[in-house]
Amino acid sequence: MSAHTPIRRLAERPPMGQVLLVLPAAVIITGGVCLWVVAETPAAGQTLVAWCLGAAAVLLCVTVSFAVYGAQRTRHLRDRLAEMDADVARLADDTLPVLVQRLRDGASADTALAGIPKPADRNQQRILWTLAQEVGKGERMRAAAMSACANAAGRVQALATSMLADLRAMEDRHSEEVLGDLLKLDHSTAQAGRLADSIAVLTGARSGRRWTKPIVMESILRGAVGRISAYQRVRVHSASTVAVAGYAAEGVMHALAELMDNATSFSPPSEEVHVYVEDVSAGVVITVEDCGLVMSAAALSRAQKAVSAEPLDLTTLSGTRLGLAVVGCLARKHGLTVSFRPSSRGGTGVVVMIPQQLVTQVARSPRMDAPRAARVPAARPARPVAAAPAETSTDDDLYGLPKRRRGQTLAAASPASPPPSPPPPTAKTERPHSDPGARFSAFRQASRGGGPTTPPADDTR
């Protein structure tokens, strides 16, 4: 860009060169012509002719000079205009996109400006500077708002999770009279948690919680159904026994909950929403069908676009409908495929495909107490109980106490081999007395030259 500067300086200088050439030429030519004409005219009118011709010649010279100067100036200005046009085009096409991209990537206004070629024109510099300041400010505001939202959502998520756990404990503790109210609170808290999860997903924060074990499909569906307000209108038809990997379970539940919420809110309150689960070779297909209004082709394509693989554009968010944007984010994160189609029931059907990578098979033990074993926290290392029956090995470890099961005597329930007991207490109490004596007698034997061993006990004292 610095190469432009001398050219510009040259161009800005008034173009007088041609005028300086043309003016003497015109003076010489017109002077010559005048002299020749005056010399040719008879002497009587010579003075008059000379004056007239002189005036005409001067006029001609001046006119020619001005004309040449004007033409030169026009050409010069046209060149400058073209050059400025090119500059502005370069600014718009190259410089500004780079600048905005740098600001979006988190650079400050000054850093971003330092990294791009500086335009020679002072006005363009001012435009760039103002633009960088404003865009940078906008980016900072956006980032601050996003992080504030994400932080608040995270706190609400944590609160909702602990409230749900507390409510579950209360539901266990309290009697039937309170249960109905507790369930209602539970339901409201679960919905609040879903809202917080939605905000967290849209702001790019982490999702609500992580499950440490695969979650079976029935629980996934129930977890999804439990988060929407009209959960009683959802009918689940599932015989699937697969499970969803723990890290993706929350996302899948949340996406399904949003889709079910859409289905229940866009169908008449008297109609049910049906959810079908089908295991296929590529994963699990879940279909959510409602009997509401058929979506128009434009609405279908809009919905499809919202859940497609394109990254989330926050400008497409409307204030009230976040559901599909959330589903889109979750689908991109976990590789779910979501597609919309008109439902055979008259409304809209949503087909969600959970890829095979997220699906695991749960070994279903026919024993009825297998789920009890699953409740033991995995982090607690199982103490080896050697000969104890396998059934008692799980829950007994929790508290270290034997536990009697039905049809079993307490003696059978207690571990057959007790944990390694400390040495008998008698040996321990005798040790301080006998030990110094034994050592002393050994010392005495050695000094005597290996005589017969004497009993070490009493004479040493």
Added chain:
Amino acid sequence: MTSWRVDSENPDRLYTVTGGRSRADENSLDVVSLIVSECEPTPGMQSEHVRILRMCHRPTAVVEISAELGLPVSVVRILLCDLLDTGRITARHPPSAPAKAQLPDLEILKQVLVGLQKL
């Protein structure tokens, strides 16, 4: 308490297990009623129903089912009512407590107590 629960909890909420009900329609089921399953679970059943049917091959009390499933008794009672309505289980009520006349006299019991304390 909370942290342990959060780690080991299932995503099912109780209202989704009961379908929104919080009270059993039938009050005949006591906590000590013995439940016996009458048929094998069929695919597509609710998992709690399946587990109850598997568990109750031998007569099992309602409280024991509740402990095994890890669900409150009132919720288990709702589930059992569903199964009762479809005839998949039968409930046997425990013999009622012996009549008051058959119990030993209160005075004798007191004397036994005093005698025991003197030992």
